[in-house]
Amino acid sequence: METRKVQVTGGSTYTVSLPKGWATDNGVHGGSVVEFHPEEDTLLLTPQREEEKVEGTLDITGLDGDELMRAVVTMYVSGFDIITLETTQVTAAQRRTIREATQGLVGLEVIGETSERVRLQDLLDSSELSMHNAITRMQLVSTTMLADAVAALIEDDDDLAADVVQRDDDVDRLWSMVSRVFRSVLRDPSAVAGIGLDRETCFDYHSSARQLERIGDHAAKIATHAGTLDAPPDDAAEAITELHAEATEIVEMAIDALLEDDSDRATTLANDARQRVTRIDELARVVDDTIRELEPQQAQLLGLIVDSLSRSADYGGNIAETALQNAAPRP
Numbered sequence: 001m002e003t004r005k006v007q008v009t010g011g012s013t014y015t016v017s018l019p020k021g022w023a024t025d026n027g028v029h030g031g032s033v034v035e036f037h038p039e040e041d042t043l044l045l046t047p048q049r050e051e052e053k054v055e056g057t058l059d060i061t062g063l064d065g066d067e068l069m070r071a072v073v074t075m076y077v078s079g080f081d082i083i084t085l086e087t088t089q090v091t092a093a094q095r096r097t098i099r100e101a102t103q104g105l106v107g108l109e110v111i112g113e114t115s116e117r118v119r120l121q122d123l124l125d126s127s128e129l130s131m132h133n134a135i136t137r138m139q140l141v142s143t144t145m146l147a148d149a150v151a152a153l154i155e156d157d158d159d160l161a162a163d164v165v166q167r168d169d170d171v172d173r174l175w176s177m178v179s180r181v182f183r184s185v186l187r188d189p190s191a192v193a194g195i196g197l198d199r200e201t202c203f204d205y206h207s208s209a210r211q212l213e214r215i216g217d218h219a220a221k222i223a224t225h226a227g228t229l230d231a232p233p234d235d236a237a238e239a240i241t242e243l244h245a246e247a248t249e250i251v252e253m254a255i256d257a258l259l260e261d262d263s264d265r266a267t268t269l270a271n272d273a274r275q276r277v278t279r280i281d282e283l284a285r286v287v288d289d290t291i292r293e294l295e296p297q298q299a300q301l302l303g304l305i306v307d308s309l310s311r312s313a314d315y316g317g318n319i320a321e322t323a324l325q326n327a328a329p330r331p
Contacts, residue, residue: 035190044189053121056080061087064094072101076108076122077179079187083108086117094118104169106177131181131197131205132259138174138212139255141167143248145219146312150244153226153305154237164223171216175209182206204326208258211315215251218308225301232291232302239287240305246283247309250276251316257323266327273320280313 004016018028026047028034035046056075063071075083085098090113098118102108107124145164152161184191185202192199232240250273257269284306291302 046189053081054079055082055084057084057086059087060085060090060094064091065097068094068097069101072098072120073105073176076105077176077183079180079183081122082111083120084117085120089115090118104173104176106173131178131195131202131209134174134178135205135209135212135255135259138171138178138209138216139251141170141174142212142216142219143251145171145216146222146244146248146309149219149222149226150240150309152223153229154231154241156226156229156231158227161223161227165220168216168220171213175213178206178209200330201326204258204322207322208255208319211318212251212255215312215315218312222305222308225305229298229301232298233294236287236290236294236302239283239290240302240309243280243283243287243306243309246276246280247313247316250280250313251319254316254319254323257320258326260323260327263327263329266323270320270323270327274317274324277313277317277320280310284310
């Protein structure tokens with residue numbers, strides 16, 4: 001840390017000198033322009049740089065399938081605008097995986113291909129991507145998936161179950177986008193002004209988006225089990241329906257609290273959601289009691305479904321906790 005004394009020049013202008021080492025390391029010299037980014041009682045200073053695409057190159061030799069898919073997603077989330085994937089010979093299987101990866105990421109497109117490399121580019125400006133809209137969309141998709149997964153189980157609808165599993169890709173796509181925007185905010189103070197949210201709120205949204213992504217995973221898990229099960233008995237179906245309704249209510253209340261501008265209202269909603277989580281164990285025990293006498297394999301799979309619904313409620317409780325922190329007075 002270095003300190004500088006603020007000087008007054010011309011009677012109305014405050015000036016302060018820059019540490020020479022920092023200026024040299026960042027290419028700042030006489031005539032350079034720097035940017036000031038006010039954030040409540042903090043002022044961030046960065047050199048002004050021409051807007052340019054951030055490029056990254058990755059050697060994909062030996063990578064295929066899920067490993068290659070994760071590599072592309074990682075480069076995207078890390079914030080690269082142009083991604084070059086190269087190897088001595090890009091195989092047909094690698095090209096299919098790369099295209100599948102781009103289809104699962106918002107704004108990423110293939111812009112060039114040769115026998116040795118594939119170039120991808122993010123065609124969307126991060127400032128055009130709304131974390132607020134992404135959160136509301138993720139909440140809608142994940143809770144709808146949860147409802148349809150339970151309906152597929154109770155109605156023995158294999159087609160609906162398969163559709164729920166496919167929709168998990170929509171939640172993952174939004175989660176990757178939120179992660180990319182969040183990392184850009186951490187890396188570049190100017191991105192904060194572009195998206196219209198302060199960094200603490202971005203952190204809260206990112207944390208909550210992770211919980212919604214997990215709810216989507218559990219909805220897909222329930223749907224997968226539903227595809228192998230017959231419809232449960234009426235008493236078990238009724239208990240599962242009640243457990244699902246309570247879990248969904250917790251998630252929806254928590255998201256409402258997170259997005260609520262009025263801090264008092266947000267605190268009330270979040271506390272109500274957290275209190276309702278305590279009832280989930282009781283409801284889960286009711287379901288367990290109803291399935292105990294069923295055939296062992298069916299009882300085991302229904303038990304896993306109960307666990308997924310309980311975990312989804314817990315994730316809603318985590319969002320409510322984040323909403324409480326977001327609504328609390330800031331020091």
